[in-house]
Amino acid sequence: MSKTTVKKIKVGGVIFGSKKLALIAGPCVIESVDGVMTLAARLAALAASIEIPLVFKASFDKANRSSLDSYRGPGLKEGVAILKEVKARFNLPILTDIHEAGQAEAVAEVADILQIPAFLSRQTDLVVAAARTGRVVNIKKGQFMAPEDMINVIEKVRRSGNERIIVTERGASFGYRNLVADMRSLLIMRDFGYPVVFDATHSVQRPGGCGTESGGDGVWAPALARAAVATGVDGLFIETHLNPVEALSDKANAIDFKKLKQLWQKLVAINDCL
Numbered sequence: 001m002s003k004t005t006v007k008k009i010k011v012g013g014v015i016f017g018s019k020k021l022a023l024i025a026g027p028c029v030i031e032s033v034d035g036v037m038t039l040a041a042r043l044a045a046l047a048a049s050i051e052i053p054l055v056f057k058a059s060f061d062k063a064n065r066s067s068l069d070s071y072r073g074p075g076l077k078e079g080v081a082i083l084k085e086v087k088a089r090f091n092l093p094i095l096t097d098i099h100e101a102g103q104a105e106a107v108a109e110v111a112d113i114l115q116i117p118a119f120l121s122r123q124t125d126l127v128v129a130a131a132r133t134g135r136v137v138n139i140k141k142g143q144f145m146a147p148e149d150m151i152n153v154i155e156k157v158r159r160s161g162n163e164r165i166i167v168t169e170r171g172a173s174f175g176y177r178n179l180v181a182d183m184r185s186l187l188i189m190r191d192f193g194y195p196v197v198f199d200a201t202h203s204v205q206r207p208g209g210c211g212t213e214s215g216g217d218g219v220w221a222p223a224l225a226r227a228a229v230a231t232g233v234d235g236l237f238i239e240t241h242l243n244p245v246e247a248l249s250d251k252a253n254a255i256d257f258k259k260l261k262q263l264w265q266k267l268v269a270i271n272d273c274l
Helices: 033-050 076-090 101-108 124-132 147-158 184-190 218-231 257-273
Strands: 009-011 014-016 022-026 054-057 094-097 113-116 136-140 165-169 196-199 235-241
Touching (some): 033 076, 076 101, 101 113, 136 147, 147 165, 165 184, 218 235, 218 257
Parallel strands (some): 022 235, 136 165
C-alpha cells in the first residue's frame, strides 16, 4: 500500500482518507421514487447495523447511454428533488454526477459530492464548475487515461480553489468493449495525496457490449473489490439494486443488495489486516 499520507475528506459523518473504509453505494440511476426510497432505507439500515460509513449515490440523468432509446432518468429538476428527499429521510450524504457545467450550482444545493463521469474527466469547464461550488469533487479516471495523467485533472480542481477531492478508478479500456482494472493505478493516484476509491461495478463493465446497451461481468466485481482493498484504497464504489436483472441501467454489473452485507464484511476484514 502507498505510504503517502492523504488528505482527510469529510462528508457528513463519513471520512475518506481515514483508516476506516468508506462505501459509496446505490442504484446506477433513479428509476422511481419508491424504488430509490426503498433501496436507500435498506442501505441506511444496513449501514447502521454494521457501522458502514455510507454515501448514497444515484444519477438523475445518464447522459452517456449507448442508445437514444435507453432509459436516462427523471432529469435534473425531478432527480434533485428526489435526492433531497433521500437526504432528509435517511440523513445520508449524497453523491450524484453532473454532465454540464450549468448543472453544478443546482445540484450542489443537495449533493455533498459532485461526481465527474469518467467520459468527461478531461472537460475543463465541467471540472472547474464543480470545483467552484465548494462541494467535494469525485473525479472518475477516464477509461482512456493513464493514472499519472489524473494529476492534471486534480490541478484543475485545486487551482479553482477547492482541495476537497476524491479520485476514483473504474478500469481502463482494453481493446474494444472491455475494461481491465490495473491495481497499480490505485497506488499511483494515491501518491497525489488525495483519497482514492475503487469502482468495483463499473470496472467489470463491457461498454456497448450488448449492442444498444452496455454489458458486463458483474460476477467478478466482488473479487476485484477484495483485490483493491488488499492493494490499498480509501473507499469502494458499488452500484447495488434490489433486483439487478430488472435494473434500467447497468443491470449486468450491479451487485444484488442481498449480497452486499457479506461482501462488505469481507472487505472490512481485509482492510483491518492492513
